[in-house]
Amino acid sequence: MGETTAQIAEANPGNDYLALEVHTPGVGSLLKLIEEKHLGNVRIIQHDAVEVLHDMLADNMLDGAHIFFPDPWHKTRHNKRRLIQPPFAALLARKLRPGGYLHAATDWRDYAAQxxxxxxxEPLLENTAAGYAPRPAYRPLTKFEQRGLRLGHEVWDLVFRRKKDL
Ligand SMILES: C[S@@+](CC[C@H](N)C(=O)[O-])C[C@H]1O[C@@H](n2cnc3c(N)ncnc32)[C@H](O)[C@@H]1O
Structure with missing residues (x-):
């Protein structure tokens, strides 16, 4: 619902953020937060993130990408619908500037492993950690995540960087 994006944007007024979301209530909720917090550094595109990356963004242009709790598609036969697949990783890596980061988080163990x-x-990326990364301080805990952690659920963060040279 945009809570995390709004908090990160508020804490980093010198950065510009582009939020990609298809779900109208999520877009509406973030618009409300933008107005309440007087944020001038968030733009939203309500469209499929894969198409936006493919058709609207130039290569080497992103300082970083956040993919927090993408839909896990629990059933094995639905795994192919998961966002983080090899062609998507290659596409997103190309859009990062050399040295730019890709930070993903999930509370679904099987998706974390994927x-x-x-x-x-992905040859353009390198892991900044040995496996999963500690949660970077800039990623706030959402209410949803706090509730999950209280119930004993785990969360996995992954922080990769686009290599500077191949
Ligand atoms: C489980 S929710 C997590 C939302 C948020 N990142 C958070 O941490 O609370 C996943 C969100 O991804 C959006 N989504 C899934 N696939 C998408 C795509 N291809 N393009 C844009 N948004 C997408 C869904 O509409 C949904 O709001």
Whole structure:
């Protein structure tokens, strides 16, 4: 619902953020937060993130990308619908500037393992940690995540960087 994006943008007024979301209530909620917090550094595109990356963004232009709790698609037969697949990792890596970061987080163990395998196999990326990363301080805990952690659920962060040279 934009809570995390708004908090990160508020804490980093010198950075510009582009939020990609298809779900109208999520877009509306972030617009409300932008107005309440007087944020001048967030733009929203309500469209499929894969198409936006493919058709609207130039290569080497992003300082970083946040993919927090993408839909886990729990059923094995639905795994192909997961966002983080090899072609998407290659596309997103190209959009990062050399040295730019890709930070993903999930509370679904099986998806975390898929993310680690897919991102580790992408030649343009390198892991900043040995496996999963500690949660970077800039990623706030959402209410949803706090509730999950209280119930004993785990969360996995992954922080990769686009290599400077190949
Ligand atoms: C489980 S929610 C997590 C939302 C938020 N990142 C958070 O941490 O609370 C996943 C969100 O991703 C959006 N989404 C899934 N696939 C998308 C895509 N291809 N393009 C844009 N948004 C997408 C869904 O609409 C949904 O709001």
């Amino acid at each position: 993310m680690l395998a897919v991102l580790s196999a």
